């Protein structure tokens with residue numbers, strides 16, 4: 352555990368030196384015009400025309416933003432996301448260009464040209480149509496990062512159906528909740544997947560989830576494992592369907608700009624994950640434009656984003672952004688240290704990757720393993736490095752810049768959320784200087800403020816809450832309680848703490864309140880706590896995350912057992928198993944601390960701040976708000992004993 356009060360996950364240096372973008376990068380960057388910011392600022396919302404111009408519309412829109420009835424971006428326009436990500440590149444003569452390159456966990460590789468992608472998306476869309484899928488229906492997927500996953504997303508989009516991608520690491524319970532909540536009557540899954548060379552059964556979890564769903568679920572299964580299992584009558588085989596429908600085509604169904612493209616679940620403020628819906632036109636425009644302006648992608652580039660497709664980062668920057676631009680996206684199924692700690696660098700070298708996008712937690716792991724791993728490879732194809740998911744500290748930033756980028760790449764620290772759809776805070780790499788540990792200004796067209804508890808902007812350098820004060824195209828449907836408000840009154844509270852420096856760069860300071868960032872993914876403490884409190888023998892629970900010096904957030908679960916709970920060992924295992932079952936193994940607490948009570952205010956609120964300080968070995972100075980201050984000393988000695 353980390354000691355003392357420093358928190359390496361948080362940037363501290365407000366005035367870290369600026370690094371100019373490498374001249375060789377600027378020379379060929381997509382965006383180099385410094386006036387772009389003014390152009391956007393004066394012409395909001397019309398400035399977002401530039402983003403929509405990256406798409407082909409089957410009917411052009413009449414208004415950039417219609418604020419009369421919620422916030423309707425590119426109102427009156429119609430388009431199809433599958434057409435934009437596939438057909439138009441084929442029509443433009445890029446049939447034989449690589450669209451997807453898949454790097455499997457057992458070292459397998461598969462390449463899909465845009466023409467291959469076109470054929471498979473069409474065949475699957477024909478099969479889904481035959482199985483009753485229509486525009487507006489929700490189709491669920493539950494599989495690891497296989498090429499079949501983006502193919503399914505694009506086949507749904509072609510039909511105007513809404514996809515709901517469920518991360519394969521989630522439990523049967525988590526899948527069942529999502530199936531029921533969306534009333535989804537189709538599921539595409541696979542038999543299992545490999546982790547560190549060992550096969551894991553996914554079909555069993557999918558079966559369990561379907562049993563629990565109130566509706567009947569039509570199932571299609573991808574054969575991933577090397578075994579002879581038969582799947583039974585409930586499943587159609589993906590490969591068989593592709594053969595059956597080979598050569599069939601499905602006309603892309605035009606969608607209104609505000610029709611949903613997909614639904615994705617994220618941690619909200621309550622114990623239950625919340626459904627976030629993204630609109631076809633605004634979302635696709637935002638991810639295409641940011642892929643161009645921030646990730647600097649262009650047709651012919653090879654992009655590797657290490658995120659799982661099941662998270663929003665995978666939706667936006669593994670699938671939709673790069674494919675909308677006609678680039679090559681590398682789908683990475685693996686784990687960075689399997690079979691070797693240079694696995695990712697080997698992939699970068701072999702595919703001559705131009706742009707690499709990952710999370711600080713991954714970079715910190717690389718840093719721990721040592722610079723010799725990237726050094727062993729020729730990474731000179733890289734031109735831009737990106738990071739997302741949590742604050743990146745200056746040390747990690749510099750390591751990434753020096754040892755992966757060899758001091759010659761542009762580096763973007765991109766801040767955004769499931770709700771924002773795409774990047775909203777970042778430097779423009781061909782225009783702005785980089786400042787390690789500081790994400791950058793809001794992108795042109797985005798307005799942000801850092802405010803105090805009364806909603807007043809704080810002084811430069813002071814920390815406060817980050818709010819976005821104008822809508823943007825990639826915003827989730829219905830965000831910020833939009834109905835009826837004039838655009839000037841609209842605001843969206845991001846739930847992140849931040850400070851804005853004198854030059855307008857934002858320093859992100861982590862989540863406020865009850866959300867946690869684990870391995871770059873957002874989890875609500877309430878979701879974890881709800882799972883723990885459901886365990887027989889548990890009276891109460893509170894979960895906090897603590898940043899380790901080099902590694903991920905460590906999860907501490909403070910648990911008050913019931914009087915007749917039995918011995919601690921088995922209860923601890925039941926707590927861990929309950930979290931694994933409700934959410935997934937990746938969310939299992941690192942440390943379970945049993946305590947007779949939790950620190951509480953007089954009104955009974957659990958003070959997680961105190962629990963965080965105790966877990967990180969800091970002194971708890973401020974016991975004034977506590978109803979039970981004596982618990983602090985007791986907890987300090989218990990935690991000392993277990994961590």
Ligand code: 6R9
Pocket residue numbers: 617663664738739740741742743764765766767768769770790845846847859860861862868871872873
């Ligand atoms: C894209 C994604 C969103 C939360 C967000 C914030 C954290 C993301 C960050 C960052 C500091 C960055 N976050 N990018 N914090 N610097 N560059 O991660 O979406 O899973 O919804 O998480 O992640 O706390 O509020 P999501």
